[in-house]
Amino acid sequence: xxxxxxxxxxxxxxxxxxxxxxxxxxxxxxxxxxxxxxxxxxxxxxxxxxxxxxxxxxxxxxxxxxxxxxxxxxxxxxxxxxxxxxxxxxxxxxxxxxxxxxxxxxxxxxxxxxxxxxxxxxxxxxxxxxxxxxxxxxxxxxxxxxxxxxxxxxxxxxxxxxxxx
Amino acid sequence: xxxxxxxxxxxxxxxxxxxxxxxxxxxxxxxxxxxxxxxxxxxxxxxxxxxxxxxxxxxxxxxxxxxxxxxxxxxxxxxxxxxxxxxxxxxxxxxxxxxxxxxxxxxxxxxxxxxxxxxxxxxxxxxxxxxxxxxxxxxxxxxxxxxxxxxxxxxxxxxxxxxxxxxxxxxxxxxxxxxxxxxxxxxxxxxxxxxxxxxxxxxxxxxxxxxxxxxxxxxxxxxxxxxxxxxxxxxxxxxxxxxxxxxxxxxxxxxxxxxxxxxxxxxxxxxxxxxxxxxxxxxxxxxxxxxxxxxxxxxxxxxxxxxxxxxxxxxxxxxxxxxxxxxxxxxxxxxxxxxxxxxxxxxxxxxxxxxxxxxxxxxxxxxxxxxxxxxxxxxxxxxxxxxxxxxxxxxxxxxxxxxxxxxxxxxxxxxxxxxxxxxxxxxxxxxxxxxxxxxxxxxxxxxxxxxxxxxxxxxxxxxxxxxxxxxxxxxxxxxxxxxxxxxxxxxxxxxxxxxxxxxxxxxxxxxxxxxxxxxxxxxxxxxxxxxxxxxxxxxxxxxxxxxxxxxxxxxxxxxxxxxxxxxxxxxxxxxxxxxxxxxxxxxxxxxxxxxxxxxxxxxxxxxxxxxxxxxxxxxxxxxxxxxxxxxxxxxxxxxxxxxxxxxxxxxxxxxxxxxxxxxxxxxxxxxxxxxxxxxxxxxxxxxxxxxxxxxxxxxxxxxxxxxxxxxxxxxxxxxxxxxxxxxxxxxxxxxxxxxxxxxxxxxxxxxxxxxxxxxxxxxxxxxxxxxxxxxxxxxxxx
Ligand code: SF4
Ligand code: FES
Ligand code: FES
Numbered sequence: 001x002x003x004x005x006x007x008x009x010x011x012x013x014x015x016x017x018x019x020x021x022x023x024x025x026x027x028x029x030x031x032x033x034x035x036x037x038x039x040x041x042x043x044x045x046x047x048x049x050x051x052x053x054x055x056x057x058x059x060x061x062x063x064x065x066x067x068x069x070x071x072x073x074x075x076x077x078x079x080x081x082x083x084x085x086x087x088x089x090x091x092x093x094x095x096x097x098x099x100x101x102x103x104x105x106x107x108x109x110x111x112x113x114x115x116x117x118x119x120x121x122x123x124x125x126x127x128x129x130x131x132x133x134x135x136x137x138x139x140x141x142x143x144x145x146x147x148x149x150x151x152x153x154x155x156x157x158x159x160x161x162x163x164x165x
Numbered sequence: 166x167x168x169x170x171x172x173x174x175x176x177x178x179x180x181x182x183x184x185x186x187x188x189x190x191x192x193x194x195x196x197x198x199x200x201x202x203x204x205x206x207x208x209x210x211x212x213x214x215x216x217x218x219x220x221x222x223x224x225x226x227x228x229x230x231x232x233x234x235x236x237x238x239x240x241x242x243x244x245x246x247x248x249x250x251x252x253x254x255x256x257x258x259x260x261x262x263x264x265x266x267x268x269x270x271x272x273x274x275x276x277x278x279x280x281x282x283x284x285x286x287x288x289x290x291x292x293x294x295x296x297x298x299x300x301x302x303x304x305x306x307x308x309x310x311x312x313x314x315x316x317x318x319x320x321x322x323x324x325x326x327x328x329x330x331x332x333x334x335x336x337x338x339x340x341x342x343x344x345x346x347x348x349x350x351x352x353x354x355x356x357x358x359x360x361x362x363x364x365x366x367x368x369x370x371x372x373x374x375x376x377x378x379x380x381x382x383x384x385x386x387x388x389x390x391x392x393x394x395x396x397x398x399x400x401x402x403x404x405x406x407x408x409x410x411x412x413x414x415x416x417x418x419x420x421x422x423x424x425x426x427x428x429x430x431x432x433x434x435x436x437x438x439x440x441x442x443x444x445x446x447x448x449x450x451x452x453x454x455x456x457x458x459x460x461x462x463x464x465x466x467x468x469x470x471x472x473x474x475x476x477x478x479x480x481x482x483x484x485x486x487x488x489x490x491x492x493x494x495x496x497x498x499x500x501x502x503x504x505x506x507x508x509x510x511x512x513x514x515x516x517x518x519x520x521x522x523x524x525x526x527x528x529x530x531x532x533x534x535x536x537x538x539x540x541x542x543x544x545x546x547x548x549x550x551x552x553x554x555x556x557x558x559x560x561x562x563x564x565x566x567x568x569x570x571x572x573x574x575x576x577x578x579x580x581x582x583x584x585x586x587x588x589x590x591x592x593x594x595x596x597x598x599x600x601x602x603x604x605x606x607x608x609x610x611x612x613x614x615x616x617x618x619x620x621x622x623x624x625x626x627x628x629x630x631x632x633x634x635x636x637x638x639x640x641x642x643x644x645x646x647x648x649x650x651x652x653x654x655x656x657x658x659x660x661x662x663x664x665x666x667x668x669x670x671x672x673x674x675x676x677x678x679x680x681x682x683x684x685x686x687x688x689x690x691x692x693x694x695x696x697x698x699x700x701x702x703x704x705x706x707x708x709x710x711x712x713x714x715x716x717x718x719x720x721x722x723x724x725x726x727x728x729x730x731x732x733x734x735x736x737x738x739x740x741x742x743x744x745x746x747x748x749x750x751x752x753x754x755x756x757x758x759x760x761x762x763x764x765x766x767x768x769x770x771x772x773x774x775x776x777x778x779x780x781x782x783x784x785x786x787x788x789x790x791x792x793x794x795x796x797x798x799x800x801x802x803x804x805x806x807x808x809x810x811x812x813x814x815x816x817x818x819x820x821x822x823x824x825x826x827x828x829x830x831x832x833x834x835x836x837x838x839x840x841x842x843x844x845x846x847x848x849x850x851x852x853x854x855x856x857x858x859x860x861x862x863x864x865x866x867x868x869x870x871x872x873x874x875x876x877x878x879x880x881x882x883x884x885x886x887x888x889x890x891x892x893x894x895x896x897x898x899x900x901x902x903x904x905x906x907x908x909x910x911x912x913x914x915x916x917x918x919x920x921x922x923x924x925x926x927x928x929x930x931x932x933x934x935x936x937x938x939x940x941x942x943x944x945x946x947x
Contacts, residue, residue: 057332
């Protein structure tokens with residue numbers, strides 16, 4: 001079941017579209033689910049489909065098409081490192097290696113305590129800040145180096161700041 | 166009109182059409198995969214690239230609208246280079262497994278690769294692998310690496326089938342066609358995806374690896390199932406039907422087939438086929454020669470007509486029999502002095518007999534359904550009873566028509582339904598009366614006094630309002646309405662509604678020959694007993710043509726009692742069946758592929774066909790069997806050389822169109838006084854239980870649609886009876902009872918139990934309509 005909060009958010013979104021085009025809100029709806037739960041399960045997709053009067057498969061198509069929807073749990077703080085060209089030139093590979101070593105996980109994995117997840121992303125249009133990662137697709141941290149990464153991870157670990165900017 | 170030039174050929178074409186359409190119309194072929202004339206344009210395969218003068222780069226012909234003065238080259242250096250490039254890309258990931266691919270020989274990719282592909286690949290890297298999927302017993306998705314992601318299958322589901330069961334998940338290199346969570350594809354039109362798939366990704370499960378396309382000879386035939394009369398290309402190898410494909414006929418089935426039409430052929434070689442005449446001697450079945458069997462039948466019939474009288478003989482045929490068979494059956498019966506012959510086995514109200522102005526029919530050509538802008542669908546399990554006709558209604562609704570439904574069940578029609586009134590069967594007459602009254606008010610017309618008294622509910626008012634705005638209204642009575650105990654009243658009301666709305670009224674013919682049966686005169690007339698009456702007052706002898714009484718009759722309980730009580734039952738059947746318990750003679754007759762014959766579809770179209778293979782074993786075409794029987798009985802006029810002369814005699818040289826007429830006269834409207842008490846039965850005939858052939862088609866029987874029927878009730882009713890869903894109940898009608906599991910469906914009206922007819926699991930029950938008792942069995946309930 002979609003929580004009341006999610007339903008309310010979707011309903012607000014639906015106001016933007018004609019009444020017979022509810023499916024227009026599917027991307028937003030999936031985002032709301034992921035914001036709340038961290039990932040989108042098949043059951044959630046079925047619920048979104050029912051809510052928007054769409055075929056299950058149509059929701060599945062959207063959810064699997066876009067990289068930023070998590071189809072499995074990716075940890076409380078999901079770090080997405082950009083590995084496209086500009087970032088690579090500026091040391092994205094080193095950033096990635098450092099994170100892997102520091103967190104003890106590989107790409108696409110989640111730490112045992114469920115706190116951190118690691119994945120790679122495509123150019124975020126912020127090459128000027130390279131190398132960089134985002135936290136839960138929401139907060140972007142740029143000009144990364146070991147020291148800065150340590151600091152961010154410690155901050156996240158202590159729970160002082162969440163994914164929100 | 167727009168003037169363009171393709172490959173130097175001047176073409177005038179409709180504005181709004183695409184380059185590919187204009188080219189194909191002019192007989193110029195443009196290679197393509199994703200384009201299909203009946204589907205929306207996806208333009209994702211890029212095979213159709215052509216050069217257009219003044220355009221900076223090649224354009225996809227399927228997605229480029231024509232423009233005045235446009236000059237197109239499909240064969241220029243630029244076009245060919247583009248096409249070759251696309252082909253090379255398509256082959257990058259396509260497995261080179263043509264020798265073991267079931268599509269080999271009829272593969273669009275193989276054909277075009279010969280024309281546009283290079284002889285060797287420059288691609289050295291690994292090809293992608295897409296895992297096989299199991300999407301049910303009909304369509305195989307075992308080799309999805311072959312998929313070129315044209316999305317024809319997906320678009321078919323969305324646009325024609327009305328449900329998106331397949332979709333394209335993931336993207337780019339990882340894109341794959343699949344169903345949500347690996348669910349089975351349940352569409353009753355799913356087989357069309359096999360035809361649409363240009364490669365060997367989706368193939369026919371029952372047909373796979375049984376033959377190569379070039380080994381098959383192609384013969385035309387007509388589907389014996391629903392009232393549509395879909396045109397078939399029956400493909401034969403070694404005197405065996407290997408598969409059935411659609412034969413395109415824009416006015417009937419377009420380029421589609423329902424799964425029932427497509428996959429029922431498996432039953433033609435089912436082990437249950439009856440291949441030798443059999444006679445029961447001292448309680449034991451003996452195989453005998455045709456001579457012995459037919460003499461036995463002739464003697465038996467002579468004895469009974471000479472003794473008790475010919476009126477003690479009755480004949481029951483299914484409307485899946487051919488015109489010739491039905492005609493000779495009634496001619497034989499009438500020859501020996503009995504008019505007790507009928508093909509309307511599931512009908513229960515015969516009060517319209519003798520009052521009909523002509524042969525009941527669709528009231529319009531099939532193709533006109535697409536043009537209607539308002540529908541009133543009365544008592545129809547439309548999707549399952551008439552899958553392709555439903556798809557025509559769906560197309561009309563897509564183009565803005567409003568569908569209004571009056572029914573006792575609310576199955577998803579996979580189209581937008583504007584208004585519906587879902588009521589118990591005994592409230593249907595009243596509901597139509599309400600609509601009529603409301604419509605009369607809308608139209609400020611006077612109306613039959615009998616309906617003045619009804620009070621119009623909101624649903625009826627909404628339906629009337631919808632119909633009142635229609636310019637092209639179609640009021641259609643489905644199978645359920647025709648089987649209803651007040652069928653004549655429903656017809657009368659529906660007709661008046663149609664007249665008031667300035668629209669057309671028609672019947673959705675239940676079977677291939679629902680119209681043909683009347684034209685063959687396989688009805689009792691004033692002198693004989695109809696299907697209901699000759700079972701209610703048992704006869705001494707019955708001739709059964711294609712009929713399994715326990716599955717094909719309105720009241721199987723009564724029908725079986727009559728069979729067991731009869732002195733002689735002769736079953737002409739393509740299959741061994743339950744008749745071996747009550748019959749005395751079993752005569753093996755040929756199914757539709759093994760005989761010539763004629764079906765007259767629901768729009769009154771006469772379609773004759775030839776046999777496609779020789780009869781199996783000693784089975785013989787039923788028209789020949791009846792001819793010999795006529796000769797043995799020394800009846801005049803049974804010397805036919807071929808089925809065509811039977812047909813010509815049956816049709817009497819008069820155009821069929823002149824005999825089609827839905828008019829009724831001499832019946833007055835009578836609204837039912839009080840509602841009945843107790844739970845009422847609502848019966849559907851499941852799609853794969855409707856006739857003797859589909860019942861034995863193995864793959865169709867493995868679909869969800871062929872699951873064992875359940876007793877379905879509104880959740881409230883289950884609560885009242887204290888029955889948890891899934892528990893077993895005892896259902897009783899009259900002396901018989903069966904045990905089924907219950908299920909909840911809150912779309913059903915209160916006060917009804919939906920129990921399928923036509924199925925062995927419910928054959929011990931009584932009439933398809935009427936009261937039914939539901940009790941918890943020990944071990945169920947709470
Ligand atoms: S399975 Fe066949 S029809 Fe469907 S997308 Fe792939 S190639 Fe096209
Ligand atoms: S390449 Fe990393 S943000 Fe552009
Ligand atoms: S046929 Fe035109 S792009 Fe596929």
